[in-house]
Amino acid sequence: MWLQVSLSFFSFLFCQCQAQSQASLRRFNDPAGRCHYTFTVPSPTESSCSGSSTKQELTGVLSRLTLVEALVSRLVDGADGSSGAGTAEESLQEAYSQVTRERDQLQQDKEHLSRQVQKLQTSLAELDREAESLRKRSCQQTEASEGALYNYRPGKDPVHDLRNDAYQEMKAEVTELPASRLLPEGNLSFTGCGELLSVGNPVLHRKADSITGKYGVWLQDPDPRGPGFTNQTVWRIDAVGTDVRQLFMYEDMEQFSRGFPSKVLVLPEPVESTGATLYRGSLYYQRRRSRTLIRYDLVTESLASRLELPHAGFHGQHPYSWGGYTDIDLAVDERGLWAIYSTTKAKGAIVISQLDPVSLQVKESWETKIRKNSVANAFMVCGRLYTVASYTAANTTINFTFDTATGEGRATSVPFKNRYHYNSMVDYNHAHRKLYAWDNFHMVTYDVRLGRPRHGAK
Structure with a gap:
């Protein structure tokens, strides 16, 4: 990621340099025998160099570098956030699966209870019929017992x-x-x-x-x-x-x-x-x-x-x-x-x-x-x-x-x-x-x- 940002930044600078017709690149050896490269771009506004303008230019470069660093930081944080989002998505998926399983279990319990209610209703109906039969039989026995008592x-x-x-x-x-x-x-x-x-x-x-x-x-x-x-x-x-x-x-x-x-x-x-x-x-x-x-x-x-x-x-x-x-x-x-x-x-x-x-x-x-x-x-x-x-x-x-x-x-x-x-x-x-x-x-x-x-x- 840092490599991509750096290349983009230097590409940006290079494109700006190409836009200046007076830009030049010079190579020379210093007295110690080391090779130096010099990249020169004439200022369109200033006629001569001064210490203050150089400081302002350096300050501008530093500001731009600070902006670049902030952009890189946001990109890095975004990458980390996408990883956290993936973890959250996995957690939501697991919770959804658990709720689904519980729903299926509740549905099974409901069906089981419905079957029990049907059985109880059937038993209640049988008991009602038996009670009615016993009432009729009790009446017959009472008549017989009263006759015996007299x-x-x-x-x-x-x-x-x-x-x-x-x-x-x-x-x-x-x-x-x-x-x-x-x-x-x-x-x-x-x-x-x-x-x-x-x-x-x-x-x-x-x-x-x-x-x-x-x-x-x-x-x-x-x-x-x-x-x-x-x-x-x-x-x-x-x-x-x-x-x-x-x-x-x-x-x-x-x-x-x-x-x-x-x-x-x-x-x-x-x-x-x-x-x-x-x-x-x-x-x-x-x-x-x-x-x-x-x-x-x-x-x-x-x-x-x-x-x-x-x-x-x-x-x-x-x-x-x-x-x-x-x-x-x-x-x-x-x-x-x-x-x-x-x-x-x-x-x-x-x-x-x-x-x-x-x-x-x-x-x-x-x-x-x-x-x-x-x-x-x-x-x-x-x-x-x-x-x-x-x-x-x-x-x-x-x-x-x-x-x-x-x-x-x-x-x-x-x-x-x-x-x-x-x-x-x-x-x-x-x-x-x-x-x-x-x-x-x-x-x-x-x-x-x-x-x-x-x-x-x-």
Whole structure:
């Protein structure tokens, strides 16, 4: 590159020299014998040489040489830049190739996901068809089971035989009937003992303020005995914990709502779950991790009697659907004290036993045809068992009833609301004609309406 620039420069000078007609080239030897060449060009403007003009001429030559050097530098830098541009171009080419590869991979992933979506859609369609088939089959089975329930008598059918077609689990999906169809004429003001016709909306009285109050028991004694409390006194047990023994007493519902107990009793044995009840001045409950029933006298504040419930499942063998070790559920109604549970012989079916309120001895028992773990809870009204279909559904039903007077059970559909979506306790109080419930930290009551008993019922 430097050679080309130099040749160009001297060619330029040579061409300029040729343009001057007076230019001459002379060669001579100096005294030392060395050869000298002299190139002469006359100045067109100056008549004679002077030192200053010579300096100006040299300055001009130097300026031109400086310009030449700058031009050469730019040419050299341009050559280096073209090399950098080539490197940048190679980098861009490599990046483009990588983006292309990633695009192709994404396209493959998209096609794979599309195939998976198609498979899932196909599976969903198959499941929909299967569900529709099961719904149709369920309707047929329900009709058959209802017919069997109407003809049921204790001792006739082997209710513990799971292969018997008449043994059908009651489901929560039952058809609801309008309340107007459930209320016979003339029963709107009926106050006697009869069938459950409707349950009102839940009324909130208190909300627990700690985790121990997620579920528990709260009641009023429908038939109190002894001094110190009445049927307005409220009793409460927080059932969350490994050693539940505290029984809180409140003078009335107002004090209960404010949350300040007037007395706290310590029970002699720990409580199992939410199956306790109150009756005639005593608290009845199941001892933790056992089938032992305990009667605790509220007046003397002492253990009055205890007895093992024969063959009863306990601590998770036959609980309600929500769990909570609700194997034995004690209840009270117009007919007295009851135990709702299951046994090994019944194989998960609900057994109802009427108990002596003093000794806790079993007076009589009935086996039903509904699995205990298929319902959320149960209670007794006028000698009839009623079961709640779901403990979480906001709008569920009381879906089954069994009459101990006739030994007959049947499906029913009385609307019931779980406003707080985790109902762990439902008990009936015949003095106030209300249901008491503990629904996810909330203590609520429901008004109930009873109708006249069916024709032929005792």
